[in-house]
Amino acid sequence: MNMTKTKTKTTNDAVEILHRRLVAGKPDRMAELEQIRADDAVARKIYDLRTQAGLSQRAFAKLVGTTASVICRLEDADYEGHSLAMLNRIAAALHRRVEIRFVPLRNAKPVGVRTSRSAA
Numbered sequence: 001m002n003m004t005k006t007k008t009k010t011t012n013d014a015v016e017i018l019h020r021r022l023v024a025g026k027p028d029r030m031a032e033l034e035q036i037r038a039d040d041a042v043a044r045k046i047y048d049l050r051t052q053a054g055l056s057q058r059a060f061a062k063l064v065g066t067t068a069s070v071i072c073r074l075e076d077a078d079y080e081g082h083s084l085a086m087l088n089r090i091a092a093a094l095h096r097r098v099e100i101r102f103v104p105l106r107n108a109k110p111v112g113v114r115t116s117r118s119a120a
Helices: 014-022 027-052 057-064 068-074 084-093
Strands: none
Touching: 027 068, 027 084, 057 068, 057 084, 068 084
């Protein structure tokens, strides 16, 4: 029985080293990391839209029909309660629409493709 280990390329990149030690080969941790990235992306997008519009959190909250503390939470990358309803309210206040995309996870294995049923 051959017990050779596949040698990974060495790196000095601290982020890559941490990723290999903490996330690589651990699906539960990878899923958690993807959720954190998604929460961060939503928070940053809300912040960017507000600041590009030249609005304070208080003015933005009034426009959206909520409070400044809610806007503050929505712009926090650690906040996990983003709802589609609130995102639609934000979009409407800024004369935009919400667009949802499903994109592949980083380093995800492809899932088998099911063929569609033929029309009868």
